[in-house]
Amino acid sequence: MSAHIFVVEDEKPIQTLLRYNLEKEGFKVSSSENGEEALSLIKEKKPDLILLDWMLPDLSGIKICQYLKHDKKVKDIPIIMLTAKGEEEDKVKGLESGAEDYLTKPFSFPELLARIKAMLRRVKPTVVNEEIIYLDLKVDRVAMKVYRQNKEVSLGPKEFKLLDFLITQPKRVYSREQLLEQVWGEDINVESRTVDVHITRLRQAINIDGSKPLIRTVRSAGYSLEN
Amino acid sequence: MSAHIFVVEDEKPIQTLLRYNLEKEGFKVSSSENGEEALSLIKEKKPDLILLDWMLPDLSGIKICQYLKHDKKVKDIPIIMLTAKGEEEDKVKGLESGAEDYLTKPFSFPELLARIKAMLRRVKPTVVNEEIIYLDLKVDRVAMKVYRQNKEVSLGPKEFKLLDFLITQPKRVYSREQLLEQVWGEDINVESRTVDVHITRLRQAINIDGSKPLIRTVRSAGYSLEN
């Protein structure tokens, strides 16, 4: 259920505060301090929701909004604007340029949280058919199924999560620590060798015929999904 | 674009003002001055959007909201609350009870209009299928009947709701929490194991012959309607 939220906010303290609180609520958080960077990161990461500060040093919020709403790949990501107090004009413009909601600074975090939840609740059914494909491997996040060469393979929960995470950025090498944090959870305390064992199990599970292993070991660094 | 907007507002002058302005914008407008009437009219007319005053003589806005959001037929109609100034608490409650947005009185009409447009733009045309068919399973939402291989099977209310929800997106895996929220209701407090028991009962009920179970268990995740 953990949704991914992208925060565009140039004021460091606010950004930190938002990140801290959102992560405490179990959201995955990415952020950027300027518009240009935000645009490319958003297209790369495809978050589930965007918190967008209206006043930015380079691009204005309205420009970002318009830009995002004209890009097929990201136009359905809901945007909540954060505006300075009393900028009536801006709110109207913002909503007209495609933002889904706005909040006036200063705002209470519970209120923001309620808005975010309301938004995600409404939007989530739209996010159907999340399928990720890499080579002959397909992960269907909605049905929670994995296919290799169009044949379904059965994975245990951990194996599924592990693969699901690895496939989001194929070829990228993740350390055991990163995998533990992302797949197992930060708090949990598990030997780092455990990752190895699960990697082995995952390898066996997705190894239809005696073809390539599909998971690369990078000595003294970690693993990546790759042939 | 003529959408149909329903206004629930007990203060006559405001209602008149809203109606006048909305109609000038080309919307079709219906309205009601009290909660009870509103509920039945909304279910009858199925508007595209609801403007809901938070302070009403009989039912409170929050009650209306909850009521509407638990009624399958109207729960997807977006609601914009109109709250008195500074009722922070109310906003949060409102959004949590299912409202999509709110506006604080006094508000400017352009702003309201922008909100309405943003909301309508976002909301997908709700497909209210009267009959949903998946494989040899048919759910008739109007008659509240379920057929398997054209033979009627009798389900209890909960089982019906459960199946009705599962069939809206076959193959999609729902967690026990999601099922509790959607089928039982958010506020209600029920053990999550209860879902298991009802799944078992539903399985037995729709299992005409000794064929496939039609409901898949996804260990550590939830259930999906699937063979």
Add this chain to the structure above:
DNA sequence: GAGTAGTGTTACAGTTTTGTTAAATGTTTA
């Protein structure tokens, strides 16, 4: 009022999944 259907909870058994350990295997370095 007794009888019935529908619900929610609990307990138990059976199964799957998981983390750990230790030995085996592989790779780099001096």
Add this chain to the structure above:
DNA sequence: TAAACATTTAACAAAACTGTAACACTACTC
């Protein structure tokens, strides 16, 4: 090449998860 280091794998016991029967309770029906 040997020593040092890193990864793979099998085995096993513990933990987690699920299915279902049994039971209690409620709300209705006749």
